[in-house]
Amino acid sequence: MDAPQRVTCPEVPDRPGASWTNAWRLGHEVVMSGMTGHPTTQQAAAQGQPLGAYEQTLVVLRKLEALVRAAGGHKHNIVKTVVYVTDIADKDAVGRARHDFFEGTYPSSTLVAVSALVFPELTVEIDAWARLDVDLRAAASLQSEA
Amino acid sequence: MDAPQRVTCPEVPDRPGASWTNAWRLGHEVVMSGMTGHPTTQQAAAQGQPLGAYEQTLVVLRKLEALVRAAGGHKHNIVKTVVYVTDIADKDAVGRARHDFFEGTYPSSTLVAVSALVFPELTVEIDAWARLDVDLRAAASLQSEA
Amino acid sequence: MDAPQRVTCPEVPDRPGASWTNAWRLGHEVVMSGMTGHPTTQQAAAQGQPLGAYEQTLVVLRKLEALVRAAGGHKHNIVKTVVYVTDIADKDAVGRARHDFFEGTYPSSTLVAVSALVFPELTVEIDAWARLDVDLRAAASLQSEA
Numbered sequence: 001m002d003a004p005q006r007v008t009c010p011e012v013p014d015r016p017g018a019s020w021t022n023a024w025r026l027g028h029e030v031v032m033s034g035m036t037g038h039p040t041t042q043q044a045a046a047q048g049q050p051l052g053a054y055e056q057t058l059v060v061l062r063k064l065e066a067l068v069r070a071a072g073g074h075k076h077n078i079v080k081t082v083v084y085v086t087d088i089a090d091k092d093a094v095g096r097a098r099h100d101f102f103e104g105t106y107p108s109s110t111l112v113a114v115s116a117l118v119f120p121e122l123t124v125e126i127d128a129w130a131r132l133d134v135d136l137r138a139a140a141s142l143q144s145e146a
Numbered sequence: 147m148d149a150p151q152r153v154t155c156p157e158v159p160d161r162p163g164a165s166w167t168n169a170w171r172l173g174h175e176v177v178m179s180g181m182t183g184h185p186t187t188q189q190a191a192a193q194g195q196p197l198g199a200y201e202q203t204l205v206v207l208r209k210l211e212a213l214v215r216a217a218g219g220h221k222h223n224i225v226k227t228v229v230y231v232t233d234i235a236d237k238d239a240v241g242r243a244r245h246d247f248f249e250g251t252y253p254s255s256t257l258v259a260v261s262a263l264v265f266p267e268l269t270v271e272i273d274a275w276a277r278l279d280v281d282l283r284a285a286a287s288l289q290s291e292a
Numbered sequence: 293m294d295a296p297q298r299v300t301c302p303e304v305p306d307r308p309g310a311s312w313t314n315a316w317r318l319g320h321e322v323v324m325s326g327m328t329g330h331p332t333t334q335q336a337a338a339q340g341q342p343l344g345a346y347e348q349t350l351v352v353l354r355k356l357e358a359l360v361r362a363a364g365g366h367k368h369n370i371v372k373t374v375v376y377v378t379d380i381a382d383k384d385a386v387g388r389a390r391h392d393f394f395e396g397t398y399p400s401s402t403l404v405a406v407s408a409l410v411f412p413e414l415t416v417e418i419d420a421w422a423r424l425d426v427d428l429r430a431a432a433s434l435q436s437e438a
Contacts, residue, residue, distance in 0.1 A: 004428055108170055
């Protein structure tokens with residue numbers, strides 16, 4: 001394996017004193033930390049206009065995309081996501097944002113409601129797995145005969 | 147890498163308008179979405195006989211197995227699961243179902259209680275990772291000398 | 293692929309009747325179950341001195357390290373963690389423990405608060421992914437030009 005590469009990009013600044021790395025490129029894999037809408041969500045909340053789940057999801061997906069691009073790929077390299085929401089009622093808003101973002105080519109995904117995320121204004125966090133050697137748009141279909 | 151293959155099977159119908167893909171085959175890997183007992187759980191609840199955690203776990207594990215089989219493998223290709231329950235008291239029922247399903251050859255697993263799953267009658271969701279080039283039944287043992 | 297190897301070590305005893313495997317070595321990958329501070333946490337609680345999140349996190353990280361070592365590697369092969377806490381206020385204590393443990397070379401990480409872990413005295417559970425062919429200390433940096 002080539003040496004691991006620490007992935008950085010201006011859209012996802014490293015937080016001073018962080019005890020995690022935003023993303024690693026390990027060969028064909030991009031390993032990422034869970035992303036939230038912070039600090040956009042914090043600024044919006046401070047202005048009395050907190051972001052809803054649809055907006056937060058888009059902010060998060062764009063950060064994940066920025067990391068994968070910085071690693072040398074694009075958003076259709078994202079093969080799986082785990083979505084953590086603080087209110088299960090937001091699942092449809094998350095789905096709408098995923099539709100608008102992934103445009104018909106969807107990674108596998110899991111969605112559960114958790115009791116809290118790292119800042120109180122956050123309602124969505126997304127964990128993602130990407131592979132630079134996989135473009136989901138090039139998919140063939142594999143169907144079982146039941 | 148070969149082109150990614152979208153995995154479909156009658157046991158896990160694609161939901162219209164879904165913003166996720168149930169499963170992808172990516173080379174030797176099978177990447178799946180978190181599975182729940184829906185719609186079996188919904189039908190049972192509508193008939194006043196909601197499924198308990200043991201039954202839900204079996205329904206879920208069989209759906210995961212169906213996806214891995216559709217991808218060309220079998221249940222002992224499942225190398226890891228993350229189990230989300232809505233009531234931590236269900237952990238033993240989940241364990242019994244895992245015993246009955248995996249029959250002595252167990253993937254790694256994590257279990258946590260979350261505040262909600264996507265439908266109110268759901269008490270168990272399972273996220274799984276499978277590798278078609280790994281059959282856990284063929285395992286050797288690797289032991290550290292402390 | 294070589295046969296999968298079941299990883300065992302004295303620091304993480306197999307629980308009798310467990311429906312999971314603590315860790316598998318699959319080629320270069322180490323696939324692990326979520327680790328908690330049990331039984332250290334239980335003993336401490338029984339003595340009226342329950343472990344805080346900082347201490348629990350260290351106990352957990354050392355168990356993960358023991359598994360990766362038993363698989364033939366070391367702690368800097370851990371490339372990603374998902375941290376489940378029962379109280380989001382513990383996130384800083386978790387971060388301090390990660391600093392002390394990883395000493396400047398950090399895996400990617402996700403942290404969410406869940407409603408319960410498998411024993412009441414547990415406040416931290418960590419799920420980890422490791423690759424024996426990756427040493428994060430050997431990292432180069434990959435930076436996007438925005």
